Amino acid sequence: MSGHVLQVQLTAAYGKRAVLRDLAFDLSAGEALGVVGSSGAGKTTLVMALLGLLAFHGGRSTGKVLIQGKNLLRMTEREARRIRGRLIGLIPQSPMTALNPAITLEAHFQAAWRAHESTGNQALRLRLRQSLEEVQLPADDDAFLLRKPGQISVGQAQRVLIALALLHHPSILIADEPTSALDPVTQSEIVKLLQRLTRRHGVAMLYISHDLISVLELCDRLAVLHDGAIAECIPVRHLEQATHPATRTLFGSLPVPISVLLAHFAARMRPQSSSDNFPPRPHATLTRNGAAQTDHSWPEDEGIALSANGAGRYNLRDK
Amino acid sequence: MKRLLPVVLLLLLMLASMVVLRLSPWRYATQDRVSILASSTLTHPAGTDELGRDRLVRAAAALLIGIGGASAAATITILLAAAAGLLAAFSPSWVAAVLLFLSDGFLSLPWLFLLMIVRSMLPLTASPLTTAVITFLVLALLGWPAFARTIFHGARGIRSSEWMIHGRASGLTARQLILVHVFPNLGSLLLPQFFVCIPAFLMAEANLGALGLGVGEPIPSWGAMLLELDNTALLISTRWVFLPIALLVLVLLLLEFLTSEANAHV
Numbered sequence: 001m002s003g004h005v006l007q008v009q010l011t012a013a014y015g016k017r018a019v020l021r022d023l024a025f026d027l028s029a030g031e032a033l034g035v036v037g038s039s040g041a042g043k044t045t046l047v048m049a050l051l052g053l054l055a056f057h058g059g060r061s062t063g064k065v066l067i068q069g070k071n072l073l074r075m076t077e078r079e080a081r082r083i084r085g086r087l088i089g090l091i092p093q094s095p096m097t098a099l100n101p102a103i104t105l106e107a108h109f110q111a112a113w114r115a116h117e118s119t120g121n122q123a124l125r126l127r128l129r130q131s132l133e134e135v136q137l138p139a140d141d142d143a144f145l146l147r148k149p150g151q152i153s154v155g156q157a158q159r160v161l162i163a164l165a166l167l168h169h170p171s172i173l174i175a176d177e178p179t180s181a182l183d184p185v186t187q188s189e190i191v192k193l194l195q196r197l198t199r200r201h202g203v204a205m206l207y208i209s210h211d212l213i214s215v216l217e218l219c220d221r222l223a224v225l226h227d228g229a230i231a232e233c234i235p236v237r238h239l240e241q242a243t244h245p246a247t248r249t250l251f252g253s254l255p256v257p258i259s260v261l262l263a264h265f266a267a268r269m270r271p272q273s274s275s276d277n278f279p280p281r282p283h284a285t286l287t288r289n290g291a292a293q294t295d296h297s298w299p300e301d302e303g304i305a306l307s308a309n310g311a312g313r314y315n316l317r318d319k
Numbered sequence: 320m321k322r323l324l325p326v327v328l329l330l331l332l333m334l335a336s337m338v339v340l341r342l343s344p345w346r347y348a349t350q351d352r353v354s355i356l357a358s359s360t361l362t363h364p365a366g367t368d369e370l371g372r373d374r375l376v377r378a379a380a381a382l383l384i385g386i387g388g389a390s391a392a393a394t395i396t397i398l399l400a401a402a403a404g405l406l407a408a409f410s411p412s413w414v415a416a417v418l419l420f421l422s423d424g425f426l427s428l429p430w431l432f433l434l435m436i437v438r439s440m441l442p443l444t445a446s447p448l449t450t451a452v453i454t455f456l457v458l459a460l461l462g463w464p465a466f467a468r469t470i471f472h473g474a475r476g477i478r479s480s481e482w483m484i485h486g487r488a489s490g491l492t493a494r495q496l497i498l499v500h501v502f503p504n505l506g507s508l509l510l511p512q513f514f515v516c517i518p519a520f521l522m523a524e525a526n527l528g529a530l531g532l533g534v535g536e537p538i539p540s541w542g543a544m545l546l547e548l549d550n551t552a553l554l555i556s557t558r559w560v561f562l563p564i565a566l567l568v569l570v571l572l573l574l575e576f577l578t579s580e581a582n583a584h585v
């Protein structure tokens with residue numbers, strides 16, 4: 001189907017131990033799919049396999065990951081490389097270990113930029129300013145970029161990784177528990193940022209989390225990863241109808257009944273989604289799917305800095 | 320500051336040795352036949368050996384030759400070990416297996432025996448300088464496998480690190496991965512090994528020299544000078560015979576501090 005930016009069918013194992021068994025799902029342009037599952041269910045394994053990088057994580061994967069109609073797992077390393085970081089952005093699970101301790105933040109950005117762009121430092125500077133503002137890191141402070149990962153807070157590292165993931169305006173964003181390392185305030189800021197990205201810019205997102213509430217807030221559909229496969233995959237607003245025991249157990253862990261939560265989020269977060277069809281949403285720009293587009297920039301006028309929503313900027317360096 | 324202290328002291332020792340060599344009227348091989356086995360005198364502050372050669376000058380030269388030779392040999396060894404270790408770490412696992420097998424095999428060779436063979440193959444007319452170069456070169460060529468495995472494991476750690484995986488997930492080219500992610504981490508991987516290697520080679524040279532297999536006469540080396548300690552008559556006549564071994568212990572201690580400091584900062 002052409003509406004899908006990503007179609008996945010995967011089997012993955014570490015040595016003899018199978019972790020994913022013929023797991024399948026797809027992702028439409030601009031859609032946010034939440035993946036929940038208990039610790040060790042294989043969420044990170046899924047992410048690595050999706051990117052064709054499971055081998056570097058010590059595992060093996062077979063199956064297909066269709067992006068623009070091509071199987072990422074069958075591509076040459078050269079072709080796959082050009083997709084990673086450009087069409088698919090990854091926000092990794094552990095912010096502190098995902099950055100190289102020996103080099104500066106600036107070196108990280110430079111490398112990520114040059115991997116897909118031949119334009120020089122000027123263009124990078126411009127983009128870097130933008131993305132640092134997007135994630136609310138000090139954009140004017142050159143000294144900040146000259147720090148090494150050991151010299152910033154975990155929350156700042158998480159933001160750096162988000163900025164890195166967004167650098168090339170990917171059409172698919174994979175977020176592996178992007179808020180797990182953060183305090184509640186920062187968590188909700190990040191969730192809002194991701195929300196803006198998907199709602200406004202039509203970025204399709206695979207949002208992996210332990211935190212069901214943030215999934216309800218962010219996602220259109222919820223997939224429950226259980227026993228190596230997707231046990232159930234249903235639109236968030238129909239969650240009450242979920243039947244699978246694993247899903248019901250998950251709901252049981254919530255502080256309030258799922259129906260109450262859903263009503264809350266329906267009232268607060270989605271006043272616009274009166275039309276019952278997703279993915280087409282009023283703000284979603286669906287132009288960035290599929291076709292080999294060279295211009296991957298997001299519309300300029302839509303500032304996605306968090307401060308725009310009146311939440312107020314808080315000083316990151318106070319943390 | 321504390322980190323720099325051993326380095327500064329080592330450099331001072333070397334500087335002092337150079338000053339001694341420069342200012343003293345004696346050369347390391349000059350024999351002062353009127354004062355053989357002398358104790359401390361005005362002309363020979365640290366006395367002379369049984370050939371009447373100035374002990375202070377010889378000890379100073381031995382220190383410079385020892386540290387210089389061991390450092391050069393350590394550089395070669397660590398480069399060889401790094402080449403093998405990195406190649407193994409970043410190659411398919413069968414290449415790693417072959418390389419590590421070779422390196423372990425190398426390690427289990429009876430290398431003292433080999434060294435004797437190599438030294439005995441040298442013609443007796445080989446110049447002392449040649450023997451010095453060959454001694455350290457042999458140490459360098461035999462020493463690398465001991466470090467290859469450590470470097471291999473360190474490099475494996477780099478290769479499977481999360482930031483390396485994140486680099487791949489960001490689409491970095493192989494070249495970028497090496498230049499941006501691997502190289503900046505090599506310093507902290509190789510430097511401690513280098514500092515472990517130098518004292519090991521100093522000891523090895525001293526031991527070989529004491530066996531008569533090291534640097535040849537008349538070039539002064541710690542090994543050759545330690546041979547003096549064999550001479551009981553001499554031991555009784557002057558305390559200055561202990562100068563070379565005291566210097567060796569001091570240098571080894573300083574290098575030990577340097578190593579532990581370097582390790583503490585990795």
Ligand SMILES: Nc1ncnc2c1ncn2[C@@H]1O[C@H](COP(=O)(O)OP(=O)(O)OP(=O)(O)O)[C@@H](O)[C@H]1O
Nearest residue numbers: 014019038039040041042043044045046057058059
């Ligand atoms: N490199 C590895 N080698 C062997 N087994 C692994 C490896 N990485 C993960 N596993 C195992 O695979 C399973 C899935 O791990 P994975 O990291 O994908 O879980 P997860 O769902 O991301 O968990 P979490 O929520 O804690 O991050 C776990 O049982 C884990 O022990």
Ligand SMILES: [Mg+2]
Nearest residue numbers: 043044045093
């Ligand atoms: Mg995980």
